[in-house]
Amino acid sequence: MPERGYLYAEANCTECHAIDRGDYDSPYYGAPAFSEIANVPAMSELALYSFFQTPHPTMPNLIVPPGDIRDLVAYIRSLRK
Ligand code: HEC
Known part of the structure; x- marks a missing residue:
């Protein structure tokens, strides 16, 4: 579920990544914003899964x-324009 993925990301990823929709300003230099990752054509669902593995x-x-991967991928995909 995207909502659970958001909560997981909020707890584990915000140190480095901007995770909110439309926020492109990651706190860690070089860490792409989730809204950015969502719109990279090569970042298919499959590519995200293998990245997290x-x-x-x-x-x-x-x-x-693994259970959190599914939620995270669902959340990131939901940011796609
Ligand atoms: C300590 C900082 C840090 C944390 C915490 C962190 N990341 Fe990253 N992440 C990075 C950096 C830096 C990159 C880009 C450089 C790289 O791929 O080596 C990256 C790359 C990525 C990519 C790949 C983007 C691409 O285009 O290849 C994804 C997806 C990602 N992070 C998701 C997450 C998720 C989900 C979490 C939380 C569970 C998380 N990251 C936590 C620093 C971090």
Whole structure:
């Protein structure tokens, strides 16, 4: 569910990423805003899934549990224009 994905992102990702719709100003230099990721054509649902199945390049300790991946992908996809 996108709503759950938003809550997960709010708790775990806002340190670096802008996560709100239309917010392109990430706090961490180099971390793309979720609204930006949502609109990259190559970032299909499948690409997002495989991204979350590998450790984050900048944060090897960030492993998202499978159930939360589904919610996160749903949230990011919901930001698509
Ligand atoms: C410590 C900072 C930090 C945190 C916390 C963080 N990220 Fe990232 N993330 C980055 C950076 C920097 C990049 C871009 C550089 C890279 O891909 O190595 C990135 C890249 C991404 C990408 C890939 C974008 C692309 O176009 O390849 C996604 C998707 C993503 N993050 C999602 C998340 C999610 C979801 C969370 C929370 C569960 C999260 N990130 C937490 C720093 C962070």
